[in-house]
Amino acid sequence: MGGHLNFNHLLFLGHGALWTIGLSLIALGGGGLAGFVIALARVSPLKSVRLLSAVYVQLIQGTPLLVILFLGYFGLAAVGFQLSPLAAAGASLTLYVAAYLGEIWRGCIESVPKPQWEAAEGLALSRTQRMMKVILPQAIRIATPPTVGFMVQIIKNTSLASVVGFVELMRSGQIVNNSLFEPFAIYAIIAVVYFAMCYPISLYSQRLERRMGRGKFNLAPA
Amino acid sequence: MGIELDFPAVLERWPNFLGGAILTLELAFFATVLGAFLGTLAAVGRRSHSLLIARTCKVYVEAIRNTPLLVQIFLVYFGLASIGLKLSAFTVAVAALTINVGAYTAEIMRAGFDAIPRGQLEAAEGLALSRLQIYWHIILLPAVERVYPALTSQFVLLMLASSVCSQISAEELTAVANYIQSDTYRAFETYIIIAVLYIFLSLVMRAGFWGLGFVLFPRRRRLGTPL
Amino acid sequence: DLLDSIMQAKKIRISTDLAIPPSGMMDGSMKATGSDVEVAQLLAKDWGLELEFIQTTGATRIPNVLTGKADIIISTLSVTAERAKVIDFSNRYATLQSDIGCLKSLNVKDWADLKDKTVGVARGTTQDTTLSNMKDKELKIARYDDDATEVTAAVSGQVDCVGTSATIINQIGVKNPARIFESKIPLATFDLAVGLKKGEPRLMEKLNGWIAENIKNGKLNAIYKKFHGVELPADMRG
Amino acid sequence: MQQDTPATSIVSLRDVQKSFGSLKVLDGVSFAVERGEVLAIIGRSGSGKSTALRCIDRFERVDHGEIVVCGHRVDSPDVDLRALRQDVGIVFQSYNLFPHLTIEQNITLAPCSVKRMALSQAKELARKVLAQVGLEEKLHAYPEQLSGGQQQRAAIARSLAMQPKVMLFDEVTSALDPELTAEVQRVIERLAAEGMTMVMVTHEMGFAKSIADRIVFMHRGKVHETGPASILTSPTTPELAQFVGTGDLKS
Amino acid sequence: MQQDTPATSIVSLRDVQKSFGSLKVLDGVSFAVERGEVLAIIGRSGSGKSTALRCIDRFERVDHGEIVVCGHRVDSPDVDLRALRQDVGIVFQSYNLFPHLTIEQNITLAPCSVKRMALSQAKELARKVLAQVGLEEKLHAYPEQLSGGQQQRAAIARSLAMQPKVMLFDEVTSALDPELTAEVQRVIERLAAEGMTMVMVTHEMGFAKSIADRIVFMHRGKVHETGPASILTSPTTPELAQFVGTGDLKS
Ligand SMILES: Nc1ncnc2c1ncn2[C@@H]1O[C@H](COP(=O)(O)OP(=O)(O)OP(=O)(O)O)[C@@H](O)[C@H]1O
Numbered sequence A: 001m002g003g004h005l006n007f008n009h010l011l012f013l014g015h016g017a018l019w020t021i022g023l024s025l026i027a028l029g030g031g032g033l034a035g036f037v038i039a040l041a042r043v044s045p046l047k048s049v050r051l052l053s054a055v056y057v058q059l060i061q062g063t064p065l066l067v068i069l070f071l072g073y074f075g076l077a078a079v080g081f082q083l084s085p086l087a088a089a090g091a092s093l094t095l096y097v098a099a100y101l102g103e104i105w106r107g108c109i110e111s112v113p114k115p116q117w118e119a120a121e122g123l124a125l126s127r128t129q130r131m132m133k134v135i136l137p138q139a140i141r142i143a144t145p146p147t148v149g150f151m152v153q154i155i156k157n158t159s160l161a162s163v164v165g166f167v168e169l170m171r172s173g174q175i176v177n178n179s180l181f182e183p184f185a186i187y188a189i190i191a192v193v194y195f196a197m198c199y200p201i202s203l204y205s206q207r208l209e210r211r212m213g214r215g216k217f218n219l220a221p222a
Numbered sequence B: 001m002g003i004e005l006d007f008p009a010v011l012e013r014w015p016n017f018l019g020g021a022i023l024t025l026e027l028a029f030f031a032t033v034l035g036a037f038l039g040t041l042a043a044v045g046r047r048s049h050s051l052l053i054a055r056t057c058k059v060y061v062e063a064i065r066n067t068p069l070l071v072q073i074f075l076v077y078f079g080l081a082s083i084g085l086k087l088s089a090f091t092v093a094v095a096a097l098t099i100n101v102g103a104y105t106a107e108i109m110r111a112g113f114d115a116i117p118r119g120q121l122e123a124a125e126g127l128a129l130s131r132l133q134i135y136w137h138i139i140l141l142p143a144v145e146r147v148y149p150a151l152t153s154q155f156v157l158l159m160l161a162s163s164v165c166s167q168i169s170a171e172e173l174t175a176v177a178n179y180i181q182s183d184t185y186r187a188f189e190t191y192i193i194i195a196v197l198y199i200f201l202s203l204v205m206r207a208g209f210w211g212l213g214f215v216l217f218p219r220r221r222r223l224g225t226p227l
Numbered sequence C: 001d002l003l004d005s006i007m008q009a010k011k012i013r014i015s016t017d018l019a020i021p022p023s024g025m026m027d028g029s030m031k032a033t034g035s036d037v038e039v040a041q042l043l044a045k046d047w048g049l050e051l052e053f054i055q056t057t058g059a060t061r062i063p064n065v066l067t068g069k070a071d072i073i074i075s076t077l078s079v080t081a082e083r084a085k086v087i088d089f090s091n092r093y094a095t096l097q098s099d100i101g102c103l104k105s106l107n108v109k110d111w112a113d114l115k116d117k118t119v120g121v122a123r124g125t126t127q128d129t130t131l132s133n134m135k136d137k138e139l140k141i142a143r144y145d146d147d148a149t150e151v152t153a154a155v156s157g158q159v160d161c162v163g164t165s166a167t168i169i170n171q172i173g174v175k176n177p178a179r180i181f182e183s184k185i186p187l188a189t190f191d192l193a194v195g196l197k198k199g200e201p202r203l204m205e206k207l208n209g210w211i212a213e214n215i216k217n218g219k220l221n222a223i224y225k226k227f228h229g230v231e232l233p234a235d236m237r238g
Numbered sequence D, E: 001m002q003q004d005t006p007a008t009s010i011v012s013l014r015d016v017q018k019s020f021g022s023l024k025v026l027d028g029v030s031f032a033v034e035r036g037e038v039l040a041i042i043g044r045s046g047s048g049k050s051t052a053l054r055c056i057d058r059f060e061r062v063d064h065g066e067i068v069v070c071g072h073r074v075d076s077p078d079v080d081l082r083a084l085r086q087d088v089g090i091v092f093q094s095y096n097l098f099p100h101l102t103i104e105q106n107i108t109l110a111p112c113s114v115k116r117m118a119l120s121q122a123k124e125l126a127r128k129v130l131a132q133v134g135l136e137e138k139l140h141a142y143p144e145q146l147s148g149g150q151q152q153r154a155a156i157a158r159s160l161a162m163q164p165k166v167m168l169f170d171e172v173t174s175a176l177d178p179e180l181t182a183e184v185q186r187v188i189e190r191l192a193a194e195g196m197t198m199v200m201v202t203h204e205m206g207f208a209k210s211i212a213d214r215i216v217f218m219h220r221g222k223v224h225e226t227g228p229a230s231i232l233t234s235p236t237t238p239e240l241a242q243f244v245g246t247g248d249l250k251s
């Protein structure tokens, strides 16, 4: 116990940072796909589908990610589904991210002006064609900045995956701190590393927003 | 792989859960009120003609938005103590949450400000209103009305995020849950209960914001149309 | 049963929190070390098994064995009747002496002197439970998520008293020579045991046999002394 | 869906009624459009002109009455919408070009997706319809690179590419300044000369006078007066007289 | 700030120049408006009409030249903006009513905030100016509940409530249909009859002809021709002749 911050500690933190990046990518990939489905479900012509997806979004957005992760890993195991930590974290993050991205994207789909829908309808395009060829290409442009902005939140939120045994950046910092008891130095380093990962993305998203000439904003499921 | 769930064993601690839930709501309430104020100031500051003020506000917003809340809480809690300021965990938690949500509020409010058409501002200037009067009458209220759903979501997220305050000895809902589950080792029951409680709390908050909006925006109440 | 499957797999998965020094922690080259870590290593070696540490946090030690993600827990589990309703405990393999430690300059001799002081503890530990149950003593308790946060609180001056093991109390002064802490009032001695899922009598029997043997040959005491600086109680020194 | 309609009548409305909530917007509207005819619908704001036009292309569902368009029973709940809209082209005031596609892509989208036309053939068609509206050189521009009048002409070209049997126009020039208005009007005149059947809502009286074979004057959800363009100069009802009177104030 | 100006001249511009970046929008504009006079500024799109008007109320800063309005040296950097704007009322094409306030609140806001008028007195005033524009019954409506013409009249009432010495109008009717245009024009005519000094940018030639005491025709950032309303029927420059020609196309 005790001792001073050395290269090995930094290496350990670096390893944690890699996990943070990896988990973020998994969350974004899985959550992106599922979020797309949620977004489509939220604007579905079927009322039951709309309602169901709305309930899903409300439930997930009302529950802390920590609890989702816990129930996803241990809860599923308790009813007989043994998932590896990676699969469980991936699944939980996917569920979580999907709810948020789904909401963001629904907003973007709905913000395509109504006359565009009508113009497409007037050209005899089918609903799928309208969606794929007219609405989504426009929605994607609107959606890019807030989506990129949301990535920052994902990066920070992966820290909760420590509950299923991941030693990502935040947890590795805690472990190092618990043998060194140097909270300022260590948390300052962690803050800087997170900042270094997040700020370029924030900046990029702001740049995109500015280029699109509209002030979108992103929420912080901190 | 059967796990026997014994909810009564955990539910008999309901006074603890209740206490935790109330503290969580209290944290959320104070941080929301103060954070809304701080965030609005920062949003106004970012539009300031003084480069120094505008930059400072930007640095504040970016530094907070790009680092985890937990780190911020630690730095405030231990930082203040190291310079001899011994505040209660509750005070520190409220302060840290305020600083955190203030940054997000600032971004949302800024978007709201930007959405006010230029013509509105010119019309107000043409009526000889002062800068302060324009901010108050023409910018602030419509901006808030416009971004109200985003603000609501942000403050609900704040309530959920307040769980990390358990780390600095604030006995909010997650802290209570951790205590109970390590005392009884009944983690599943505990986590399921707090999941339900958090969902309930977030519904309570949304209802509260809905009611507040009802009072705050008479136009919307009467016409039901978005601004 | 579980014992057979462990033996067949030639591997034992042990759930250990590596962020609670000095029982589980990382050394300067970021290798797992600590008294619980060495106990686990000794067990695996004696049984001729490969060892896998399942990283946990305080909150997930128990769910890990309940859901079969780990075989046993060696992670400063102290035995209480309440907890025994959920998992089985082996016989004790160590004890944990905890004290109320305060700033050296503070005049604290007995419980009465603690009246207006805030005592820091790690949340949900048996120290926490013990202190929380002393309703008559009118203590103010500040609960932190783990020992490290509690120590940091003491180092930075958020609290002047802590309820934890003597080893950790001494650590505070090392980190901040301006705030030397010392043990003031003995709190309790807890038995530490290996935790396992209910209904595994054969594994339990084998564990108890192994513990008895290593108490007798003094190995457990040696490990304990190496990390905690003190010896186990007289009847556990072999 | 095929129905007996008077041989030459391509659009016919009979006693069409439509309410939004408690507001009765169409209160028994009947008129018919013959093949090759140009019909102008005029009337003051809120009189139900746009709603009537939108009912023809089934953007609104009627509450009561019968609408037959190119043999499609539009009022029936199970009308084949996509078949209907292949026969009908509609152009709105706010051009509604798809901003993410070039003009050529805007035009080829529907023929390729709906009619499964080969891309090369669709491109040929795009060139042809753009020539019709005098915009050949803008094939590869994006909508935002065009002026309002050019955008509106491109929107007309896009509709033409589906080779509709009837075209509907809803105040297609009212967002344009006089100079651009003239451009678009010339295009529509040429279409009329080529024999296209058209129904247009407009508030440009001069234009209505010069191009329409027949005028329908709507007032409070009803067809108040109908007749040849000459009714604009010699109205028989006081409402039309007043409407044309105020309309004149604008010049 | 007070200055020697010709006794009756309430607005005067002398050699005003203004560029946006490299684009010279006003290139030496001079004209003056006497007390009680109605001046109409006409000219094609982009000729600098709006910019000239905006310079008068200091929404744009001039690069060169002198502007005096009700004794305020508007071109000076330290003009008292709020005092200037109490003397000048301005109304834009896009009415810019405050959407979150009722019409009454829209009108009372400035008198209460700027002139510290008592609320009851301001409400009395609101009633009075709304009566002037014929909108008494809309006191408690929100802007979106009014038609475009009503919104524009409410915007005029809001300006009137500050009891300005001169009113500026920038194409206040161009977003309106003929009927609503007529409503607003009647209100402006009444104001003119009551002796209000007004400067208006308009493209309604008929209206300009009927109400303006004097016309300023702007062309490429310069005052190209100026004179009584009769110059519209007998222009002396080819530019004005051409402009009046296109203007007629609209009718
Ligand atoms: N989707 C809708 N929901 C409710 N009311 C509607 C809807 N569409 C139109 N209305 C109302 O129906 C009435 C007639 O509208 P419509 O658009 O047909 O008039 P219009 O004659 O085209 O007028 P304009 O010249 O202003 O375009 C109006 O009072 C309008 O407010």
Ligand SMILES: Nc1ncnc2c1ncn2[C@@H]1O[C@H](COP(=O)(O)OP(=O)(O)OP(=O)(O)O)[C@@H](O)[C@H]1O
Pocket (backbone or CB within 6 Å): E020, E023, E025, E043, E044, E045, E046, E047, E048, E049, E050, E051, E052
């Ligand atoms: N803020 C600005 N920045 C840059 N250019 C501007 C700005 N405002 C106006 N302009 C340009 O100055 C020129 C004159 O504009 P102005 O609005 O005065 O014309 P206008 O005569 O009012 O035309 P319109 O009849 O179209 O309103 C135009 O070319 C316009 O693009």
Ligand SMILES: [Mg+2]
Pocket (backbone or CB within 6 Å): D049, D050, D051, D171
């Ligand atoms: Mg219409």
Ligand SMILES: [Mg+2]
Pocket (backbone or CB within 6 Å): E049, E050, E051, E171
């Ligand atoms: Mg202009």
